[in-house]
Amino acid sequence: MIAMIEKFRSRHDRALLLIVFWLLLALFGPLCSSHDPGAIGSQSVFSAPSVAHLLGTDYLGRDTLARLLNGIRHTVLLCFASTLVSCSVGTFLGIAAVTARPWVEALTGRLADGFLSIPSLLFALLVIAVFGTSTTALIVTMGVIYTPGAYRTSRALAQRIARLDFVTVARARGESTPYIILQEILPNMAGPMITDVGLRFIYSVLLLSNLSFLGIGVQPPKVDLGSMVRENMLGMAYGSPAMIVPVVVIGILTVGINLALDSSSGRR
Amino acid sequence: MAATIQVDNLEIVGRRGKGTELPIVCNVSFSVQRGEMLALIGESGSGKTTVALSLLGHIRKGCRIAGGTIRVAGYDVTALTSHECRSIRGRVISYVAQNAGSAFNPALSIMRQVVEPALVHRTLPRRDLEARAVSLFRALALPDPETIGERYPGELSGGQLQRLMAAMALMTDPEVVVFDEPTTALDVTTQIEVLSAFKAVFAERGITGVYVTHDLSVVAQIADHAVVLKDGAIREAGTVSKILFKPEDPYSQALLAAAEPRSRQADLARQPEQRSLLDVRNLVVGYGQRTAAGLPEKVVVNHVSFSVPKGRMLGVIGESGCGKSTLARAISGLQPWAAGELLLNGEPLTGNVRERTPDQRRHLQLVAQNADSVLNPSKPIGQTLARVVRFYGGLRGAAATRRVNELLDMVRLSPSLASRLPSELSGGQKQRINFARALAADPQIVLCDEITAALDTVVAAAILDLMKELQRDLGLSFIFITHDLHALQSICDLIAVLYAGQAVEVGPAMALGKGVHHPYTRLLHDSVPLMEPGWLESTRIRRADETMPATLLNSLSLDPELCCFLARCPDRVSGLCDRVPPPVRSVPAGPRVLCHLPAPICSEFLT
Ligand SMILES: Nc1ncnc2c1ncn2[C@@H]1O[C@H](COP(=O)(O)OP(=O)(O)OP(=O)(O)O)[C@@H](O)[C@H]1O
Ligand code: SF4
Ligand SMILES: [Mg+2]
Numbered sequence: 001m002i003a004m005i006e007k008f009r010s011r012h013d014r015a016l017l018l019i020v021f022w023l024l025l026a027l028f029g030p031l032c033s034s035h036d037p038g039a040i041g042s043q044s045v046f047s048a049p050s051v052a053h054l055l056g057t058d059y060l061g062r063d064t065l066a067r068l069l070n071g072i073r074h075t076v077l078l079c080f081a082s083t084l085v086s087c088s089v090g091t092f093l094g095i096a097a098v099t100a101r102p103w104v105e106a107l108t109g110r111l112a113d114g115f116l117s118i119p120s121l122l123f124a125l126l127v128i129a130v131f132g133t134s135t136t137a138l139i140v141t142m143g144v145i146y147t148p149g150a151y152r153t154s155r156a157l158a159q160r161i162a163r164l165d166f167v168t169v170a171r172a173r174g175e176s177t178p179y180i181i182l183q184e185i186l187p188n189m190a191g192p193m194i195t196d197v198g199l200r201f202i203y204s205v206l207l208l209s210n211l212s213f214l215g216i217g218v219q220p221p222k223v224d225l226g227s228m229v230r231e232n233m234l235g236m237a238y239g240s241p242a243m244i245v246p247v248v249v250i251g252i253l254t255v256g257i258n259l260a261l262d263s264s265s266g267r268r
Numbered sequence: 269m270a271a272t273i274q275v276d277n278l279e280i281v282g283r284r285g286k287g288t289e290l291p292i293v294c295n296v297s298f299s300v301q302r303g304e305m306l307a308l309i310g311e312s313g314s315g316k317t318t319v320a321l322s323l324l325g326h327i328r329k330g331c332r333i334a335g336g337t338i339r340v341a342g343y344d345v346t347a348l349t350s351h352e353c354r355s356i357r358g359r360v361i362s363y364v365a366q367n368a369g370s371a372f373n374p375a376l377s378i379m380r381q382v383v384e385p386a387l388v389h390r391t392l393p394r395r396d397l398e399a400r401a402v403s404l405f406r407a408l409a410l411p412d413p414e415t416i417g418e419r420y421p422g423e424l425s426g427g428q429l430q431r432l433m434a435a436m437a438l439m440t441d442p443e444v445v446v447f448d449e450p451t452t453a454l455d456v457t458t459q460i461e462v463l464s465a466f467k468a469v470f471a472e473r474g475i476t477g478v479y480v481t482h483d484l485s486v487v488a489q490i491a492d493h494a495v496v497l498k499d500g501a502i503r504e505a506g507t508v509s510k511i512l513f514k515p516e517d518p519y520s521q522a523l524l525a526a527a528e529p530r531s532r533q534a535d536l537a538r539q540p541e542q543r544s545l546l547d548v549r550n551l552v553v554g555y556g557q558r559t560a561a562g563l564p565e566k567v568v569v570n571h572v573s574f575s576v577p578k579g580r581m582l583g584v585i586g587e588s589g590c591g592k593s594t595l596a597r598a599i600s601g602l603q604p605w606a607a608g609e610l611l612l613n614g615e616p617l618t619g620n621v622r623e624r625t626p627d628q629r630r631h632l633q634l635v636a637q638n639a640d641s642v643l644n645p646s647k648p649i650g651q652t653l654a655r656v657v658r659f660y661g662g663l664r665g666a667a668a669t670r671r672v673n674e675l676l677d678m679v680r681l682s683p684s685l686a687s688r689l690p691s692e693l694s695g696g697q698k699q700r701i702n703f704a705r706a707l708a709a710d711p712q713i714v715l716c717d718e719i720t721a722a723l724d725t726v727v728a729a730a731i732l733d734l735m736k737e738l739q740r741d742l743g744l745s746f747i748f749i750t751h752d753l754h755a756l757q758s759i760c761d762l763i764a765v766l767y768a769g770q771a772v773e774v775g776p777a778m779a780l781g782k783g784v785h786h787p788y789t790r791l792l793h794d795s796v797p798l799m800e801p802g803w804l805e806s807t808r809i810r811r812a813d814e815t816m817p818a819t820l821l822n823s824l825s826l827d828p829e830l831c832c833f834l835a836r837c838p839d840r841v842s843g844l845c846d847r848v849p850p851p852v853r854s855v856p857a858g859p860r861v862l863c864h865l866p867a868p869i870c871s872e873f874l875t
C-alpha cells in the first residue's frame with residue numbers, strides 16, 4: 001500500500017488521487033448527513049445555515065447539505081461512468097487504428113472528425129429528445145460525445161509509441177498483436193492517458209451540469225449539482241447557500257482537477 | 269571583455285531513489301570567449317552532458333546545483349526562475365541533442381517542428397522563418413533542401429534528423445549553442461560536410477559553442493579549447509593542441525590511446541571457408557506505391573547481394589541515408605521487399621515476419637539502432653529479458669531467472685540490474701541489454717544496426733570486444749551495420765560498402781586499405797578524420813575540386829542504370845562512366861566491385 005502511494009506520488013498523479021477522493025465522497029458522502037434529502041424538514045425556505053441545517057434549507061425547506069451530498073453523488077458517478085465509457089472506447093479505437101489494417105484508421109478517423117464537428121450540447125439535446133433522460137441515456141450520450149477526443153489522444157500516443165524500436169523488436173520477435181498492445185504500448189500510454197481521463201471528466205461535469213441546469217439532465221426526485229442550481233435560482237436574491245454552494249462545488253471540482261493535471265504534466 | 273560563458277566552481281549533486289546525495293559534478297570551472305568553441309571531452313557517465321545541460325539551466329530530475337555560478341551571455345543562469353530559463357532557451361542559447369531521432373514528433377512535418385521554437389520567440393514571421401530554414405538545410409548539406417521540410421521524421425534517416433535538429437537550434441540565431449555529440453551518429457563523409465557547415469555558420473554569426481564529444485579527432489577539427497572530464501571533475505584543460513599532442517594528465521593520455529584504431533581480428537580468417545548462413549540475393553527494397561515496372565516509387569536498397577558465412581562477421585558501411593537500416597529491416601522481415609530473395613540456411617525467408625517459422629525468427633535477431641528507444645521504458649529489464657526467454661525457450665520461474673542472470677553475465681552486467689528500469693541505465697548498459705535480448709533467443713545470426721553509434725569510444729570498444737568474444741565462443745554470425753570504418757576494420761571479416769542503396773563493393777575486410785577498391789571505398793577511407801588541425805579544411809577543398817559541377821550533372825539525362833557514384837567520383841572517365849552502366853568486377857584475392865575501373869588505394873591514404 002505504501003509502495004503504491006509512493007508510486008502515485010513519484011508519478012505525480014495527483015489528479016488521479018483527487019478523482020478517487022471525489023469518488024469516495026460520492027459513494028460515502030450521503031451517509032454523513034442524518035437528513036433525508038427528499039424530506040421537507042423545515043417550514044422556512046431558503047433559511048440561513050443553522051445547527052440543524054448546516055447549509056440552510058432549499059426552496060422547499062429541504063436540508064441543503066443532504067441534497068448537496070446527494071447531488072455530488074449523481075454528478076460524480078454519472079460523469080465518472082461516462083468518462084469510463086468514452087476513454088475506454090476511445091483508447092480501444094485509437095489503438096486499433098494504429099495496429100489494425102489501414103482502413104480501420106481511415107474509417108474511425110472520419111467518424112471521429114464527423115462527431116467532433118457537431119456541437120456537444122446540440123448533440124446531447126438531440127439524443128435526449130429521442131431517447132429520454134434516463135441515467136443510462138445520459139451516460140451513453142456523454143460517453144459518445146467525448147469518445148472522439150479520447151480516440152484522437154490515444155491514437156496520437158499509440159502512433160508515437162508504436163514507432164519506437166522496442167515495439168519493432170517485439171514485432172520482429174513475432175509477438176502477437178494483443179501482446180504488443182497490452183504489454184508494450186498500453187503501459188507507456190498510461191501517464192498521458194490519465195491526464196486525458198481527467199480532462200474528459202471535467203468536460204462531462206460541465207456538460208452534465210449544463211444539461212441539468214436546462215432541465216434535461218438528471219430529473220427529480222434525483223438531484224445533481226446542475227439541477228440544484230436551477231431549483232434554487234430564486235434563492236439568489238437571498239444569497240442562499242442552496243444556490244451558491246453547488247456552483248462553488250462545481251468550480252472546485254473542475255478547477256481542482258485541472259490544476260492537479262497541470263502540475264502533473266508540468267513535471268513530467 | 270567578459271567571457272560569453274563563465275562557469276565557476278560548479279557543483280551538482282544527485283540521488284538515485286532514496287539514497288543519499290552523491291556529487292555528479294564537482295568544482296568545475298571554465299570560460300569560453302565570444303566566438304570560440306570549447307570541447308567537453310569524457311567517457312559516458314563523466315558528467316559532460318550534465319555540465320552542458322546546466323548551461324541551459326536544465327538539471328535532470330533528482331539532481332540539483334549545490335554550488336557555483338554559471339553565467340551565459342550576461343545571464344546568471346543559476347539565479348533564473350524556470351520561466352526565465354525557458355525564455356532564454358532557444359533565443360539566447362540552444363541545444364542540439366545526441367539522439368535526434370527521439371527529439372522529433374513523428375506526427376508533425378519537419379518544417380513545422382523546425383520553425384516552432386523560433387515562432388515561440390516571435391523573432392520573424394513564419395514565411396521568413398521557412399526561407400531561413402531552407403537556407404540552413406542547404407548549409408547543412410541536407411538532400412532536397414526545398415522540400416525536405418514537408419516530410420515526416422519517420423521518412424528520414426538518423427543522420428538526416430541529426431542535421432535537422434541542428435538547423436532547428438540555429439533557427440533563432442542564438443548566441444550560444446550547446447552540441448551534445450551531434451556527429452556521433454553520422455558517417456565520415458557526412459561528418460565532414462556537417463562539421464564544415466557548423467564551422468562556417470559559427471564563423472559567420474560569431475556563435476559561441478560548447479561541443480560535447482568523445483571523438484578526439486573531431487575535437488581537433490572544430491574546437492579551440494578543450495576540457496577533459498572524468499567522474500565529474502576536470503582532469504585537464506587547455507588549448508586543443510596542448511591536450512591532443514601534449515597531454516599531461518594520465519587520463520587524457522589513456523583517452524588518446526583508446527582512440528587509436530586497434531585490431532581485434534583473430535586468426536579466424538585463416539580457418540577454412542564456412543558454408544553460408546544467410547544469403548541476400550538481388551534484394552530490392554523501397555517505399556511508396558509500386559510503379560508499372562513492379563518496383564517501388566522510391567528504391568532505397570537496389571539489387572544488393574551478399575552472403576554471410578557461418579560464424580563470420582559482415583560489416584555493412586555507408587553514409588547516412590544510404591539504406592543500411594532499411595536493409596536491416598528487410599532482412600528481419602519488417603519491411604517487405606519488391607524483388608530478390610533471402611535465404612537462411614538455404615531456405616527462403618518471406619518478407620513478412622509473421623509468416624516466418626518460429627525457428628527462423630529465433631535464428632535471426634535484430635539489435636536496433638537507437639539505444640534510447642529499444643527498451644520498453646515501463647518494464648524492468650529483467651522482465652524484458654524473461655519475456656524473450658519464455659517466448660522462445662518456454663522457460664518460466666526459476667529457470668527463466670537463471671537464464672536471465674546468465675545472459676546478463678554474458679554481456680558483463682551484474683544480475684542486480686535486473687530490477688532496474690531502462691531509464692536508470694547508462695547508454696552503454698542499455699546497449700548491452702539490447703544485446704542480451706537478442707542473445708536470449710539463442711540466435712545463429714545477429715543484425716546489429718549502428719549499435720555503437722551513440723556510445724563513446726571506451727564503451728564502444730568494450731561492446732566491440734564483447735561481439736568478438738560472442739562470435740568466437742558461441743560461433744555466432746553477425747551483420748554489423750556501421751558508419752565507423754575503424755570499428756568495421758577492427759572486427760569484421762567481410763565488408764559490404766553501400767552507396768545510394770547499391771552494394772558497390774563486397775569483399776574481405778583484410779583487403780581494406782590495400783589493393784584495388786571502388787572509388788567510394790577510397791573516399792570513405794580518406795574521410796576518417798585525422799587528429800591534425802586543418803585537416804578538415806584541406807579535405808574539404810580537395811573534395812570540392814573532385815566533385816562534378818552541378819551544371820554538368822543536370823545536363824546529363826540521369827539514367828538510373830548508370831553508376832550511382834558518378835556525381836562524386838574523382839576517377840570517372842567521361843564517355844564511359846556517363847554512358848555505360850558499370851559492370852561487376854572481381855578483383856583477384858580482393859573485393860567484388862561495381863565500377864569501370866576499380867581504383868588502387870594509394871599508400872598516402874593508408875592509416
Ligand atoms: N517510411 C519511409 N518512407 C519513405 N522514405 C523512407 C522511409 N524510411 C526511410 N526512408 C528513406 O530511405 C532512405 C534510407 O533510410 P535508412 O534509414 O535505411 O538509412 P541509413 O542508411 O540507416 O541511415 P543512417 O546511417 O542515418 O541511420 C533515406 O533517404 C530515408 O529518407
Ligand atoms: S563507374 Fe566510373 S564513375 Fe562510377 S565509381 Fe567507377 S570510375 Fe567512378
Ligand atoms: Mg540507420
